[in-house]
Amino acid sequence: MRISGRARGGTGAFPTGGDPTGERAGTGWQGHRRPSLQVMAEGELPAVLILDIGGTHGILEDIAALLKKHFHLITMKEFLGNKEEMRKKIQSVYVFECRPTIDRELLESLPNLKVIANSGVGVDHLDLKMISSFGVKVTNTPHAVADPTADIGMALMLASARRLVEGCHIALSPGTKYFAVDWLGVEVTRATLGIIGMGSIGYKVAQRARAFNMRILYHNRNRRRKEEEEAVGAHYCAKMEDLLQQSDFVMLVVNLTPETHKLIGKKELGLMKPTATLINISRGAVIDQDALVEALQNKVIRAAALDVTYPEPLPRDHPLLHLNNIIITPHIGTATVHATRMMAEEAIANMLAVLNDQPIPSEVFPK
Numbered sequence: 138m139r140i141s142g143r144a145r146g147g148t149g150a151f152p153t154g155g156d157p158t159g160e161r162a163g164t165g166w167q168g169h170r171r172p173s174l175q176v177m178a179e180g181e182l183p184a185v186l187i188l189d190i191g192g193t194h195g196i197l198e199d200i201a202a203l204l205k206k207h208f209h210l211i212t213m214k215e216f217l218g219n220k221e222e223m224r225k226k227i228q229s230v231y232v233f234e235c236r237p238t239i240d241r242e243l244l245e246s247l248p249n250l251k252v253i254a255n256s257g258v259g260v261d262h263l264d265l266k267m268i269s270s271f272g273v274k275v276t277n278t279p280h281a282v283a284d285p286t287a288d289i290g291m292a293l294m295l296a297s298a299r300r301l302v303e304g305c306h307i308a309l310s311p312g313t314k315y316f317a318v319d320w321l322g323v324e325v326t327r328a329t330l331g332i333i334g335m336g337s338i339g340y341k342v343a344q345r346a347r348a349f350n351m352r353i354l355y356h357n358r359n360r361r362r363k364e365e366e367e368a369v370g371a372h373y374c375a376k377m378e379d380l381l382q383q384s385d386f387v388m389l390v391v392n393l394t395p396e397t398h399k400l401i402g403k404k405e406l407g408l409m410k411p412t413a414t415l416i417n418i419s420r421g422a423v424i425d426q427d428a429l430v431e432a433l434q435n436k437v438i439r440a441a442a443l444d445v446t447y448p449e450p451l452p453r454d455h456p457l458l459h460l461n462n463i464i465i466t467p468h469i470g471t472a473t474v475h476a477t478r479m480m481a482e483e484a485i486a487n488m489l490a491v492l493n494d495q496p497i498p499s500e501v502f503p504k
């Protein structure tokens with residue numbers, strides 16, 4: 138199994154910048170640029186179509202203000218209400234949250250589209266080959282996401298280890314009878330953390346884990362440079378199995394690809410210690426959820442802490458929602474004011490670079 142860490146593009150963790158996983162591939166639009174059609178009056182800002190999954194968000198005003206400095210914003214509602222007039226103007230699509238997808242029909246209706254700027258690093262919701270066949274580029278925001286997503290990984294690990302959610306319920310319900318001995322947690326300090334996927338986010342997790350004196354193991358398609366390993370005290374496991382067997386906490390930080398789909402199933406869960414905790418900050422489909430339900434029910438592993446599931450959100454009757462050894466958060470890896478703004482800034486830089494025929498800071502290529 139070949140594994141690579143999430144988040145392409147450089148971060149402060151890797152001095153060379155560029156692609157820290159060294160795995161960019163493909164050539165995208167093969168050099169055949171769409172012709173730059175002059176559909177705008179002089180002085181008019183280029184139009185960007187905003188795609189988000191939930192309508193108006195509190196933060197959107199702030200992001201809209203940033204975008205408006207460079208673009209004429211068109212919401213999906215405006216677009217659908219006046220398609221004929223709008224469609225030729227639109228040169229960029231800004232995918233506000235990293236989940237709405239783009240279908241062939243939308244691409245066919247936007248003849249002058251040049252770039253789809255995803256806010257977020259994961260682009261598994263986009264059909265890159267299909268988009269590329271329209272001569273449209275895709276970009277992402279690897280820099281903005283690395284710190285907050287690593288923070289969520291640590292938060293989930295600590296919360297699960299120390300049973301924070303149960304503790305919170307008890308404290309919020311005065312009078313609840315409880316016996317501390319029934320809900321003792323486990324310690325993170327000096328425990329062994331296995332990071333699967335050592336891209337920029339995985340590396341940021343390792344930097345944080347070092348401050349907890351954790352023993353750090355990692356598994357990744359490409360071994361990190363010696364200096365990078367030494368800087369965080371991480372030990373490479375060429376075989377994922379070795380990492381699974383030794384770790385007290387296993388954190389998944391891989392991109393979702395056909396190779397990582399259901400990477401963790403019954404066999405892998407069976408290799409983990411019965412006292413171990415599985416943390417997922419990558420994509421839900423990296424875990425075989427049926428196998429996870431079984432493993433949690435039968436105490437094959439101690440607990441799981443997930444920021445991502447499949448689907449999102451889980452349906453009310455999903456068995457994962459009815460276990461007491463699990464924590465689930467609603468995909469909030471980048472849900473901070475700062476990260477949302479940074480993602481917008483990164484996306485704007487990407488869109489402007491494409492529209493101005495300049496080097497693109499973070500382009501994603503189809504494999």
Ligand SMILES: O=C(O)C(=O)CO
Binds near residue numbers: 258282468469470
């Ligand atoms: O950046 C992404 O792709 C995320 O999912 C953040 O959690």
